[in-house]
Amino acid sequence: MAAEYTAYGPNGRPNQTAPFNAYQILQKARKNGRFTGLDFIRNLTTEFMELHGDRRFADDPAIVGGVARLLGMPVTVIAHEKGGDLNDKARRNFGSAHPEGYRKALRLMKQAEKFHRPVLCIVDTAGAFCGIGAEARGEGSAIAENLMEMMTLKTPILSLFIGEGGSGGALGLAVADTVWMLENSVYSVISPEGCASILWKDASKVKEACECLHMTPSDLLKLGVIERIIPEPEDRGELYSLLREAISEEFYKLNALPLEDLCRNRYQRFRKLGVYGE
Amino acid sequence: MLRKSNFKKSRNQLEGFSPNLHTDKPYVPQELCTSCPSCKAMLFQSDLEENNAVCPKCGHHFRLSARQRIGLICDENTYEAWDENLTPKDPLSFPGYGAKLKASRFRSREVEGVLTGKAAIGGVPCAVFAMDAGFMMGSMGSVVGEKITRLFERAAAENLPVVGFTVSGGARMQEGILSLMQMAKTSGAVKLHSDKGLLYITVLTDPTTGGVTASFAMEGDIILSEPGALIAFAGPRVIEQTMRQKLPKGFQTAEFLLEKGFVDAVVPRKELKETIGRLLRLHCGEV
Structure with a gap:
């Protein structure tokens, strides 16, 4: 079904674009x-009912x-939502979630576990929300959980x-069996x-910092942090239909595994990450 | 308006080293006298040392190095180090990281930002870890993540409770995404240990922030803290800068977290060993 699709991963994207x-x-x-x-929830899925x-x-x-x-x-499905127009963006804090957002996500995941549904997390955030309320209600504690x-x-x-x-805010929805990235997306620790402002005391040196952080999908694939890079065709409809097929295929594959193996593989997936001398 | 402060160089509080870090007794100044940063009282160095680096006048807790911490908490001659041979690398060839590692190693006389091992506290055998603020502000890179993970895995295999002291500026930027991954890795190991029905006590010490707060620091069955410790996800400077909000006094201290329900108890340093010993005996002692 997604035969031409697998040509893009897991070994990297083809040299179609510069x-x-x-x-x-x-x-x-x-x-x-x-x-x-x-947008992704609406286009990838049907019968979506928001909880x-x-x-x-509260509801975040x-x-x-x-x-x-x-x-x-x-x-x-659980997704960061940055919002549409400016009012909507402000209401949603531009996709930066408070602790209650992460606790809601966990509640829905536990629910998915109970009813044996796979979980699709869609990540798009600059980071967890940084402010007085978020700290007072335990942002760190919520992500840790x-x-x-x-x-x-x-x-x-x-x-x-x-x-x-962005950082812990993204990771809070990304401890997964498999992590995919669109070709125009980034993932970084800061x-x-x-x-740039820590390193050179100059926030304008963003371009240099981007290179240092190795935050692009191809860099992350090399480091073993992600499994697949999804190309973004001009036609969004094409992107959605490709993704629909690929995700459901992946879920069928993962569903076929015994639960102990699934959890063990997930643990090992993260266990092996890190570079050190011994 | 032209003020003197306009010309002051900004300083990152978490990255900054206090001058006394250059000696083998970090955080406690070596001079004969030192002034308490909290109450400004002049203290004799010897008095301070006798008092476990706590100001006898106002109770301000000076920071301790990992070795001092282990010396203070573990029963005498019971500490046995694990995984001492892990050394940091520079996987992303990050600018200035190599030099920074060298300098930290020189200043702290440690190989990395955490010590792990086995010891006894109040007679109860347990696995312990203590982070070191002298080594790149206790930031978590691959080595810290790996040592913590191995500690929990080994403790799970040997049926040992874990007692951990956290001090950290968060994930180590210089190792990029790999340090972020350590948050997931360590959390997985904590869960593995926890699912075996074993006890994990964390003691949050000044300062515990960022990626460490958002992973193993907050995952303890029992979370203790030292008085006045800064405990945050986003540090106060970051919040003030991004939100342009002035923070209330006492925000993000151990006492604040106690009030908000994120810490089980704030325990003064002189009662810490006894408290941890009692908790360990309650969970692991003979019935």
């Missing part, structure tokens, strides 16, 4: 008018989630990066602006 440098990819990933998490709230404090609109059908298969619980969640998890993947 390689962009990291800064250009960053600009594309942040471009105004780029698709958001909800709100973390049952503890920076992360949306719910149940839907992906080519017939019931799935749980997600990392821990996702590692042993007894149902397949696939994370797809569609734009920015924003290039933050890196």
